[in-house]
Amino acid sequence: MKWNRIRWQNAGNQFLFAANIFILVLFIAGSHLTVPAWLQVLGRMHPLVLHFPIVLLLLGSLLLFVQLREPEASRWKNRFTELLLLTAALTTAVTVIMGLLLAREGGYTDNGSLLWHKWGGVAVLWAASALYWLRAAAKPWLPKAGALVTVVLLLLTGHYGADITHGNNFVLAPVTPRNTAVPLDKALVYEHLVKPLLEEKCMNCHNAGKAKGGLSMELPQQLLAGGKSGKLFVAGNPAVSLLMERLHLPADDKKHMPPAGKPQLTEDEVALLYYWIKGGADFKTAVATLPARDSLYLLAAQRLQPAASEAPVYNFSAADDKLVQQLSNNYRVVYPIALHAAPLVANWYNKDKFDIKSVSELLPVKEQLIEMHLQKMPVKDADLEVVAQFKQLRVLNLSFTNITGQTLAALGKLPHLQRLSLSGTPVTLQQLTALKAAPALKELYVWNTGMSPADLQQAQKVFPKATVVKGFTNDKGEQLKLNQPIVLNPVAVFQHSLQLKMQHPVRGTEIRYTTDGSTPDSLHSPVFKDSLLITGNTVVRAIACKQGWYASDPIQLSFSKTTYTPDSILLRNPGEGSYIANGSRSLTDGQKGGTDHNNGKWLGYTKNGLEAIVQFPQPVPLKAVTISALRNTGAYIFLPHQVEIWGGNDPRHLKLLKKVTPPADKKDDPVTTLDIDCDFPLTQVSYLKIMMTQATLPPWHPGKGNRAWLFVDELLFN
Structure with missing residues (x-):
């Protein structure tokens, strides 16, 4: 049977040549050409058709290496290979055209994987075209070499295409060495938790190339x-936050992220992003700096578990969840070391409410309790017999308790005890040797105890398998910086007067202060004694000083006087989101919110303005209302656009007393709290209506045109 060349093969050959020229022009022209909408539809079909040329090219390349003995069969094979290679080259051309059209859409950047993928696609087309045109070359090795080159180009182009669609290094990820697991105490929240999650679930669509x-x-x-x-x-x-909004949209919503068909985030992964943002979305926060009961810490502990071979093995089952919850109260907290984990941790607070009964009450979970933190509690020597009943203990903190060391032998019976802290107690070296019976002891904290430097050196010899932590010794005489003074007053707003009290934990430290707005110094500023009487609106700045130490950073305290306390405040609109504080009570509780808008002391509004109805028990003569507000432009928090004060003795017939328009916030304004003063002629009022509207984010702000947040925390009257 004779195989004759037919017309469409000639037409296909000519079309292939024209397609190469067209693609070269399209590739060089880049973004200078305007593509109509119907061609964009064609471009989006690129992922649908790209598999056809791949299969055809691989099959055609394979047939070039197949040799048949029968002449007739060999002729049929050659003709079939010829048609196969032509079809493969033509479909490759169509696929490349679609890909170049798709790359012109928004969301793709012409660099990185995309650039290499485009070059690879064009190279595959040229190789496929050359393979067809050189199929019957005089030198048999030429088409075979072209087939090998084509296959290699296919693999490389497919690799970069997968990077665009699924994220960087998608193809080679299973065989690429990964970073070793990071210990929990060295992990960073973003680098080792948030970033890997984004790489796995988000960056396949949101990367440099796509x-x-x-x-x-x-x-x-x-x-x-x-x-x-x-x-x-x-x-x-x-x-x-837009991120959380998109994650919580219904799965069939076109704006839901990740899109339908893509791997979705688990509940724990969504919670990880939520608590990271709630905590300030810091990129350098270390996991170790988070509180032990913090939700983000618990999630980190769960995700950063050590490898199975290194993970501690607990041969006990979890305690009943309800029982664990019942064991927590205002002075004691019991919680798992990680989400859904069996081992438990117990912390105690308020030494005035402590007795050993609060420890024995935990005996129902003694098989699950692995950590006890009793530091600064009045634990006595006799109490250690109760503690010794918790055989699963790994960590025990007895720092600055009332033990003297006489009964330490009881703790030597704990088979799993690894870390024991006795700092701040009068324990001696002889008493410490009673712990030699503890088989698992690895760390022993004994700084600021009754042991001399020589005893501490000897202690390390007594416990050769454990690390004896002696604390800081300033052998080189380095000067250290003091921390700031501690303010003991719970409120910053008062009616008649206030006795300011401050102290410092380092003995022999002086506190120096100013009340005129100047910066205090360690030589000329007044020395703070036991207390300072405050009788009016006052700003106090203070530092801690001590010979041989660097002075602390100054602390600034703002105290405000209010003459009248309302009987009630009705909020027309409660706070929004997580910024609900204590409702209307937060406006007159004497607590200033400070510059941390996440501390639970601020009322926040973005959809509705603030409208508060204030009622006094009897008519009062008012001449001023002061409103404390927050400004943090980076967090979308601006001063109000306008404030209105209405007053009178009948809530249905109030008159406008004052309208204030604060100056617009500027781009470089610092994060600060500001008092908005609203003065008006002296007026007898029983009711006030305070209205505040949000500002609109200015053109220089990333959220321009949207409503800003409005934050309020305290109202002062006269």
Whole structure:
């Protein structure tokens, strides 16, 4: 049977040549050409058709290496290979054209993997075209070499295409060495928890080569910049963060992230992003600095578990969840070391409420309790017999308790005790040797005890398998910096007068202060004695000083006087999101919120303004209302656009007493709290209506045009 060349093969050959020229022009022209909408539809079909040329090229390349003995069969094979290679080259051309059209859409950046993928696609087309045109070359090795080159180019181009679709190094990830597990005490929240999560679930669509919606997540500055829809998150406020909003949309919503068909985030992964944003979305926070009961810490402990071979093995089952919850109260907290983990930790607070009964009450969970933190509690020597009943203990903190060391032998019976802290107790070396019976002891904290430097050196010899922590010794005479004074007053707002009390934990430290706004110094500023009488609005600045130490950073305290306390305050709109504070009570509780908008003391509004109805028990003569507000432009918190004070004796017939428009916030304004003073002629009032409206984010702000947040925390009258 004779195989004759037919017309469409000639037409295909000519079309292939024309397609190469067209693709070269399209590739060089780049973004200078305007593509109509119907061609964009064609471009989006690129992922649908790219598999056809791949299969055809691989099959055609394979057939070039197949040799048949029968002449007729060999002719059929050659003709079939010829048609196969032509079809493969033509479909490759169509696929490349679709890909170049798709790359012109928004969300793709012409660098990195995308650039290499485009070059690879064009190279595959040229190789496929050459393979077809050189199929019958006089030198048999030429088409075979071209087949090998084509296959290699296919693999490389496919690799970069997978990087665009699924994230960097998607193909080689299973065989690429990964970073070893990071210990919990050395891990960073973003680097070792948030970033790996984003790489796994988000960066396949939001990377340097494929930044959908103008958003790339590879670098912190890109996360902060956000995308076309605005800022990705508001630090400290996940409730209004776009990231959390998209994650919580219904799965069939077109804006839900990740899109349907992509791997979705688990509940714990969503919680990780939520608590990271709620904690300020800091990129350098260490896991070890988080409180032990913090939700983010518990999630980190769960995700950063050591490898199975290194993980501690607990041969006990979990305690009943309800029982664990019942064992916590205002002075004692019991919680698992990680989410859904069996081992428990117990912390005690308020030494005035402590007795050994609060320890024995935990005996129902003695098989699960592995850590006890009793530091600064009045634990006595006799109490250690009760503690010794908790055989699963790994960590025991008895620092600055009332033990003298006479009954330490009881702790030597604990088979799993690894870390024991006795700092701040009068324990001697002889008493410490009673712990030699503890088989698992690895760390022993004995700084500031009754042992001399020589005893501490001897203690390390007595416990050769344990690390004896002696604490800081200033052998080189280095000067250290004092921490700031501690303020003991619970409120910053008063009616008649206030006795300011401050102290410092380091003995022999002086506190020097000023009340005129100047910076205190260690020589000329007054020395703070036992207390300082405050009778009016006062700003106190103070430092801690001691010979041989660097003075502390200054602390600034603002105290405000209010003449009248209202009987009640009705909020027309409660606070929004997580900024609800204590409702209306937070406006007159004497607690200033400070510059931390996440401390639970601020009322926050963004959708509705603040409208408060204030009622006094009897008519009072008012001439001023002062409102404490917060400004933090980076967190979208601006001063109010306008404040109105209405007053009178009938809540239905109030008159406007004052309207104030604070100056607009500027780009470089610092984070601070400000008092908005509203003065008006002396007026007898029983009712006040205070109205505050939000500012609109200015053109220089990333969220321009949207409503800013309004934060309020205290109202002062006269």
